[in-house]
Amino acid sequence: KAGVTQTPRYLIKTRGQQVTLSCSPISGHRSVSWYQQTPGQGLQFLFEYFSETQRNKGNFPGRFSGRQFSNSRSEMNVSTLELGDSALYLCASSSVSLAGGSGEQYFGPGTRLTVT
């Protein structure tokens, strides 16, 4: 079974631009979560989608948004990029259902975003 894939793997953008990152979960997984990893703040939760609905959101500004498609693929968008948005963005998929239970999450390799 193929793992979580993220595209692109590396991205360089300029301040003020916007960016879209993509994540394809493990086949059959309907939950997709996004995390930001930086040396200063560590791993921070951005949001989680399940069946095309955002189920949970972390403490990030509205410039960070996401969506999930009917095939469970997810995209995350960052508008008006700032230097502090430079980070590794990790996507994770899980088979956890709406009924509950924090199922184990499987992570992709991440997208390294550099804002100049």
Added chain:
Amino acid sequence: AQSVTQPDIHITVSEGASLELRCNYSYGATPYLFWYVQSPGQGLQLLLKYFSGDTLVQGIKGFEAEFKRSQSSFNLRKPSVHWSDAAEYFCAVGADRGSTLGRLYFGRGTQLTVWP
């Protein structure tokens, strides 16, 4: 709110020596606990998880962890470290209810260096 503390930022051990990485969590109920490993430039790989039952859990690559409710700890151990174990290790706690469903809270990580 949930939180995870990994007291050791950096640990150095000799190859063949035993290893214990510490993790303390804060959560009001029985938590879901995880250990992940991250190699440079890579995503997170799940080593093991604790949901319920036997408090000593076995994982991949010869790792094990013990859940101690009285100490709010979930320490990771390996009897004999290999040079390939050098990486960063993250402890995480997941919730099973409410608004935090599906979200993981991570510790700041412990960087493991292995001397030959």
